[in-house]
Amino acid sequence: MQKTWRENLLSHWQGLLDDRNRFFWVLQVAGWSGYALVHYIGSLMHEMRDIYALILLLGAYAGFLLTVPLRYLYRRIWDASPWLLIVVVLAASYVAAALWAVVDNATYWEIYKFGFSPDSHWFYFKNTIAKFYILLSWSGLYFGIKYYQMLQDEKQKALMATSMAHQAQLKMLRYQLNPHFLFNTLNAISTLILVKENELANRMMSKLSLFLRFSLDNEPIKKIPLERELEALLLYLDIEKVRFDERLKVTIDVADDVKQALVPSLFLQPLIENSIKYAIAKVEEGGEIIISARRFGEDLLISVSDNGPGCSKPLDSLSSKGGVGLANTRERLQALYGKNYSFTLTDNEPRGLRIEIRIPLEQVE
Structure with a gap:
């Protein structure tokens, strides 16, 4: 019974890895949920109000939504030159971070009735830079996982080619x-x-x-x-x-x-x-x-x-x-x-x- 359970678990996991689109969404949900949970645990040390959990969830949801277009953008420029990739990743991450900071400001204003005033651009910029690093990390993970999947595909193709050559050799020798x-x-x-x-x-x-x-x-x-x-x-x-x-x-x-x-x-x-x-x-x-x-x-x-x-x-x-x-x-x-x-x-x-x-x-x- 235990062996069957393990086999079923491995089978489901392998199916998840093979379905690249579903694998992305699972990682996306798990990653941003983890982001919200880590920040909420950190907020407990500062005796923040319970309403702060809602702000964290909204912030994580905003990050979730803003990174989805990044995925499709990166897929479009996947075959571009390395320098163009770097420029696009940096620019796209900064724009998404700036939009995320705006959403954060609006959320704080609606819930706490305060936000970044016009004379506090420096604080807005620091918030944008902090979110820029987060989105840059997301982009790095995205490219890292994609390159790893490509490497596994190439390895699988090489193994299949070797296996086919091995089978052809055996058939030739027998016949x-x-x-x-x-x-x-x-x-x-x-x-x-x-x-x-x-x-x-x-x-x-x-x-x-x-x-x-x-x-x-x-x-x-x-x-x-x-x-x-x-x-x-x-x-x-x-x-x-x-x-x-x-x-x-x-x-x-x-x-x-x-x-x-x-x-x-x-x-x-x-x-x-x-x-x-x-x-x-x-x-x-x-x-x-x-x-x-x-x-x-x-x-x-x-x-x-x-x-x-x-x-x-x-x-x-x-x-x-x-x-x-x-x-x-x-x-x-x-x-x-x-x-x-x-x-x-x-x-x-x-x-x-x-x-x-x-x-x-x-x-x-």
């Missing part, structure tokens, strides 16, 4: 793999049709259709449960098994407590494709790919290993300058997790290559 995968699959289907293996070609096309549907239904910038990622991976492996038949063996070992962990959509497929291309396809008798996932402290540890011929190049250079699949996966992980991830390649025992990925463990709520 970069599809043409490569489609080329291999369609080429295999074409070969099956040429050798009259129409049934296998049809099965392969159906699996490809399901895989592409999954790819379209899941945005590259979003994360999905590991269980769904494995379902998509099995669709891809079904396609590859049509090509390799018994030469391709796959073992999946995933702990139950990480099946609902969130992972980038289709980030395992390029790694499996890499293993098939450089491990399974290179060995006449085929090979095995093992996919495992488990909890590692507060992280999710995923490994993809094969028993292929391994790699003759230094693994450090392969990790940073590998093919499209490896480089693409590293860039996606970096874009999503920053420095809070690891991507390592090691030799698999007794032979082959092993890829280990560690990312923060995020469970589906």
Whole structure:
């Protein structure tokens, strides 16, 4: 209940900040009410009559009314040069202060039956200067709040631009793999049709259709449960098994407590494709790919290993300058997790290559 109350309060406050016009009027009423209250509390120390509260309210109301035109004037000259802004602010504040002093004089005359007589111009001038400082402070607050709001708008636009660029980068990285995968699959289907293996070609096309549907239904910038990622991976492996038949063996070992962990959509497929291309396809008798996932402290540890011929190049250079699949996966992980991830390649025992990925463990709520 307390959380809901806080959320409602924050929601109303955010709505107030977003509505600039309503925010101005709230500040205007609160500011001049505070002005009257502070002066009234000060008057109690001098044992002023209760009627003085009415004079203070009328004075605050006059200040309230006189500052409204200033707002519209400042909005009109907002884009003017700094020197013109300074001159207009000073002149407008002084004129408004002089009018306010006149209203004060009339109020005193009507209530106390005394005011500024013609020979007391000096007192009228001092009253005008005092009110000039008040209106100058109001003008400074107005410009300060407006500039702060503009700064927040620019910051919000910069964050939105960064977010859009980040999303575009992730989409580019994810969709970069599809043409490569489609080329291999369609080429295999074409070969099956040429050798009259129409049934296998049809099965392969159906699996490809399901895989592409999954790819379209899941945005590259979003994360999905590991269980769904494995379902998509099995669709891809079904396609590859049509090509390799018994030469391709796959073992999946995933702990139950990480099946609902969130992972980038289709980030395992390029790694499996890499293993098939450089491990399974290179060995006449085929090979095995093992996919495992488990909890590692507060992280999710995923490994993809094969028993292929391994790699003759230094693994450090392969990790940073590998093919499209490896480089693409590293860039996606970096874009999503920053420095809070690891991507390592090691030799698999007794032979082959092993890829280990560690990312923060995020469970589906």
